[in-house]
Amino acid sequence: MxxxxxxxxxxxxxxxxxxxxxxxxxxxxxxxxxxxxxxxxxxxxxxxxxxxxxxxxxxxxxxxxxxxxxxxxxxxxxxxxxxxxxxxxxxxxxxxxGRETAIDDISPDAGALMTRDTQEQDADQHRVMDALAGLGARDRQVLEMLKLRELSLKEAEAETGLSISALKVASFRAMQRLKQALKGGSDEN
Amino acid sequence: MKTEDLIAQLAQNAKPVRRALPPGALTARWLLVTLPVLAVMVLVMGPRPHLLALLMQPRFATAEILAAATTVISAYAAFCAGRPDEPGWKLLMPVAAFLLWLAELGRQCFVLAVQTNGAALELHADWICVPAIAITALMPAVAMVWLLRRSAKFRTTHACLCGAMAAAAAAELALPLFHAADTMMMVLVWQMGSVALFTMLGALAARLGLTALHA
The missing domain is CATH 1.10.1740 (Rna Polymerase Sigma Factor; Chain: A)
Structure with a gap:
């Protein structure tokens, strides 16, 4: 100097x-x-x-x-x-x-971007609930009894008054419509 | 922002500034405030009997000289700390002075302990030292913060530590003139302990005070 x-x-x-x-x-x-x-x-x-x-x-x-x-x-x-x-x-x-992560090189679906362990599960549940809300009342009732509450066909028959064969047909159709709704939702995304 | 643009902006804002006093001049000003405060404190508290004779004793005089040296060196280091062109070793000078002072007191304690068959090592509560150091050091500490407000812009924590040590050492310079410790161990533990305690707490308070003054 x-x-x-x-x-x-x-x-x-x-x-x-x-x-x-x-x-x-x-x-x-x-x-x-x-x-x-x-x-x-x-x-x-x-x-x-x-x-x-x-x-x-x-x-x-x-x-x-x-x-x-x-x-x-x-x-x-x-x-x-x-x-x-x-x-x-x-x-x-x-x-x-130590508290910063460069995110430019990370793909959007990388685990590093997860802020909670149940993040993906929560997102899936949210999509299913949205699709269910878009179905008719009968479809929702059948799916709720047989798929969510996991009642037997006999218990569902007692609760709704529908025959077992009618419940099987209604459940099959409700599932088809739910899949369609989920597919439509993912297409939009 | 590009650095060249920053330079143009800074040059446009080149208002005249009042130069800060150099560390030596600031130390002299601080001593001008501190020494009368110490004298008043000794007079108010009542000087010890036969003080002149006491000051002639080499043991007592050496401890006082080392306390005075620590006071002046710490104050000078505090005013140097905020200057970017002052070397770092100057900030370590108060530590060296304090250790030398402590070592001399320790040596005196050891010699007296041998001469008195351990009587110099007796220790009991002497709470008066803590408020005496705190009250005596208060005004010098406030004066230090006031004088540091324009110069401690860098290494502020160092400046506050050195400044608090200067104020505490000044108080310990005055304390033996109006308060007698029963044994050398009492001096080491209570008086020097109070100096260390005031340095830590004083530095913290000074840091907060300077932050408020800079805001």
Whole structure:
């Protein structure tokens, strides 16, 4: 850091006094230097991360330029800000990376996107209930007795007054209509 | 946002700023507030009898000098902590000073224990040390937070820890001038324990205070 351009401390001191042109010169001159130093300090970081660190450094410099002592060189001041802010940025990234998953490369039906163990089962149940609601009252009654409550044909006969053969025919037809309704529902999706 | 655009925006907002005082000047200002507070505290609580003679004793004087050194070094480190261009080793100076001070008290305790056949190791409750340290350190701690408000923009937690240690060490510098501990073990456990306790709690309070001032 001994090869510092002597203009840097002049520009930074002028920036403290509100000289916008000197400030712009300093920031423009410091930008490639900061990028180079950031890449050297954090060689494993992506280009986007390096740019984030440089931007955070520039913002922190702007907010804390009153801390600069014009009797001292400017580069250690800038590098000190970058070290501290860069560490903050990286710490923040690491803290959040454990809770983040990149979903661009995951297919929509992948298990990684499940938020609950019963998610698929719940979705299937919901579809069946929707299809049932679309059937006639007789079909719903027959399916509910024979398929959901799992009554025997004799018990269903006693409850509805229909004959066993009529119940078998009604159950077969209700199942056909339910399958049709489910098929229609999936076609729509 | 592109970095070049950010630079253009920052340059447009280059308003004049008031330069922060360097750490040495801030330390001097803090001492200007703290030393009169300590003097008033000693006068209010009543100085110990034969205080001048006591200060001439090498054992007592050494402990006081080390307390004063820890106070000044910790305050200086607190004001350095917020500066990005100050090296990290300066933040460790208070730890070294405190350990040296503690080691000297430990050495004195050991020597006295040998000389008095263990009497210096006697320990009993001396609750007065805790509020005495807290009350004496309160004003220096408030002054520290006030002076840190513009300079502790980086490594704020370090600044608060060093600042709280400076205030606690200042209180411990004054405490032996108005309160006599019965044994050296009492000094080590109650007085230095109070310093450690105030440093921890004071740092926490200072962190909250600075956050409120920065908001």
């Amino acid at each position: 001994s090869d510092e351009d002597p203009n840097w401390r002049v520009w930074l001191a002028a920036a403290q006094d509100g000289d916008a042109r000197a400030y712009a010169r300093l920031l423009a001159a410091a930008l490639p230097w900061l990028r180079r130093r950031a890449r050297a300090r954090w060689p494993g970081s992506s280009a986007a991360d390096i740019e984030d660190i440089v931007q955070e450094t520039l913002l922190a410099l702007h907010q804390n330029r009153h801390l600069y002592d014009p009797d001292r060189p400017a580069q250690p001041f800038l590098f000190g800000i970058m070290k501290l802010r860069g560490a903050d940025v990286r710490r923040h990234r690491q803290r959040h990376s």
